[in-house]
Amino acid sequence: xxxxRLSLEAAAKAASPASARRTNGAEPVxxxxxxxxxxxxxxxxxxxxxxxxxxxxxxxxxxxxxxxMLFIVLRFLSVRxxxxxxxxxxxxxxxxxxFGTILLVLMAxxxxxxxxxxxxxxxxxxxxxxxxxxxxxxxxxPPAEDAGALP
Numbered sequence: 665x666x667x668x669r670l671s672l673e674a675a676a677k678a679a680s681p682a683s684a685r686r687t688n689g690a691e692p693v694x695x696x697x698x699x700x701x702x703x704x705x706x707x708x709x710x711x712x713x714x715x716x717x718x719x720x721x722x723x724x725x726x727x728x729x730x731x732x733m734l735f736i737v738l739r740f741l742s743v744r745x746x747x748x749x750x751x752x753x754x755x756x757x758x759x760x761x762x763f764g765t766i767l768l769v770l771m772a773x774x775x776x777x778x779x780x781x782x783x784x785x786x787x788x789x790x791x792x793x794x795x796x797x798x799x800x801x802x803x804x805x806p807p808a809e810d811a812g813a814l815p
Contacts, residue, residue: 722770730763754792761789 737755741748765785772778
């Protein structure tokens, strides 16, 4: 086994003068810097740049879509008159929550970045849904007091 490892090291040094040798704990790891590795690094870099550019395009598209949806919903509700005012607030909040969550998921780099933000967005969405479905409880009327009537 040692003979095989020595022959690998000799072949790596002969193949490329820019080869490097690193140790990983007790076992040496041979890193060969050749044209294949350089091309792979270049392709990886280009892939990551393209992914970031696409992420920016997706975020811009979602943002424009959110503004368009907000305009459509508010325009529809404004035609209904002043009775739709509470619905405008809820619709605006709901659209912002939905599209904010989509943007957050698109732009997050790791899972840990999502945890707190999604929790806050969930709390706001829960508040909006509760206020939308909460029925207004009628206040009990005080009993009419008649001075002449006795029970």
